[in-house]
Amino acid sequence: MSFLNFTETLTLDAASRAALPGEFVQLPDGVTHYELGGPADAPVVVLVHGFSVPSYIWDPTFIGIIQAGLRVLRFDLFGRGFSDRPRTDYGIDLYVRQLRDLLDALEIPGPVDLIGLSMGGPISATFCAQHPERAHKLILVDPAGGQAIALSPLLKQVVLPGAGELLMGLFGNSTLLNSMGSDFYDPEQIGDFMERYKVQMRYRGFKRALVRSIRAGMLGDFTGAYRRVGALKLPKMLIWGRGDTTVPLEQSQYILDAMPGTEFHIIEEAGHIPHYERPEVVNPLLIEFLTNVT
Numbered sequence: 001m002s003f004l005n006f007t008e009t010l011t012l013d014a015a016s017r018a019a020l021p022g023e024f025v026q027l028p029d030g031v032t033h034y035e036l037g038g039p040a041d042a043p044v045v046v047l048v049h050g051f052s053v054p055s056y057i058w059d060p061t062f063i064g065i066i067q068a069g070l071r072v073l074r075f076d077l078f079g080r081g082f083s084d085r086p087r088t089d090y091g092i093d094l095y096v097r098q099l100r101d102l103l104d105a106l107e108i109p110g111p112v113d114l115i116g117l118s119m120g121g122p123i124s125a126t127f128c129a130q131h132p133e134r135a136h137k138l139i140l141v142d143p144a145g146g147q148a149i150a151l152s153p154l155l156k157q158v159v160l161p162g163a164g165e166l167l168m169g170l171f172g173n174s175t176l177l178n179s180m181g182s183d184f185y186d187p188e189q190i191g192d193f194m195e196r197y198k199v200q201m202r203y204r205g206f207k208r209a210l211v212r213s214i215r216a217g218m219l220g221d222f223t224g225a226y227r228r229v230g231a232l233k234l235p236k237m238l239i240w241g242r243g244d245t246t247v248p249l250e251q252s253q254y255i256l257d258a259m260p261g262t263e264f265h266i267i268e269e270a271g272h273i274p275h276y277e278r279p280e281v282v283n284p285l286l287i288e289f290l291t292n293v294t
Contacts (some may be wrong), residue, residue: 007173008204012084016203020082027101029094030084034102037062038071043136044108045290047074048099050118050144051219052176052210053183054081056196057117060279061286068287073112075102077123079209081200090209091216092225095123096130103134110134113290117141118247118272119213122222129228138229139237139286142247142272145222146254149247173201176210185243185271226258237263237289239282241270263289 010016012031017024022035035055045065047058055074065072076083078098079090088094103110113136116124121143128135180194181187200206213219229236236259240252249266256262265285267274275282 008202008206010202010204012082012203012205017082022082024082025102025105027098027105029088029098029101030078030086032075032078032084032098032102033082034073034075034106035062036071036073036106038066039069040071042069042071043290044071044073044110044112046099046103046112046114046124047072048114048116048120048124049074049077049080050120051213052080053180053197054083054200056081057273057276059276060283061115061275064279064283065287065290068291070287070290073102073106073108077120079205079213082203085203085205085209087205087208088212089216090212091218092122092126092222095218096127099123099127100131100134111136113137113139115139115141115286116143117275119144119218121145122218122225125222125229126225128232128234129225132232132234135232135234137235137237137290139239139289140255141239141275141282142241142244143238143255144219144247145226146247146251146258147221147223149219173207176201179246182245183272185241185269185277189277223254223258226255230259230262235263235289235292236261237265237285239265239267239274239285241267241272241274241277243270244272244274246272 022033024031024033049055049057054076058074062072062074079085111134114124121140122145128138238255240249242249267278267281270277
């Protein structure tokens with residue numbers, strides 16, 4: 001048994017998914033878990049989550065934007081939530097391909113509005129740069145990729161073959177769960193957030209996907225992608241929690257330098273997930289930006 005499978009005892013397959021919420025679609029790289037809501041004829045907004053927390057991270061955003069009359073798609077990136085954990089390279093090409101294939105499978109030709117959180121930032125930006133005809137607006141929430149993220153001592157070691165798998169297998173669960181609190185400005189708000197996170201950890205391949213994502217550079221520097229998006233005319237907005245310790249506020253300058261003219265909002269009393277902690281502040285900003293005719 002792999003070192004990474006010490007606590008991963010369940011398999012994602014057709015039988016297990018029959019009891020899970022949401023919808024599933026077979027894509028070339030594997031099955032993707034998604035949820036699509038809102039009026040069928042409304043403009044589509046796509047929510048792209050970050051490194052390890054799956055699509056439930058978008059709960060307040062998903063509900064708020066649907067209530068504003070827009071159509072919203074959220075999904076689990078490969079290796080997370082209830083999507084497959086394929087044995088492949090977990091670099092930017094996989095995630096951009098997953099997004100493109102999902103839109104194709106759901107017959108959403110675009111252009112769509114994209115909102116990318118943390119690691120979802122470089123995924124969304126790279127999608128826009130590679131498929132500008134399919135992108136209408138781009139919103140980034142505390143995005144990674146302005147420069148490489150400072151990793152914890154454990155995660156720094158996962159780049160080492162063998163040793164990385166051993167360390168992640170032995171200590172990965174506790175490290176990941178302990179890191180959840182640091183995403184919040186007020187850790188007491190974590191509520192059932194951590195319990196929901198633990199569900200995906202039981203399915204085989206979760207930690208392997210995280211290890212391979214780090215090795216593939218998904219927490220590295222993506223300023224090149226942001227510069228390519230900066231050269232496009234699509235409207236762009238950047239939102240950042242002032243108290244973010246995962247991707248500190250000062251990294252916002254790298255994004256703004258790469259994408260001149262981007263609308264910028266700092267959210268007070270919020271950490272790495274301001275849309276989740278302060279939806280009463282962030283949702284109106286998102287909705288105004290998305291519904292403004294351009």
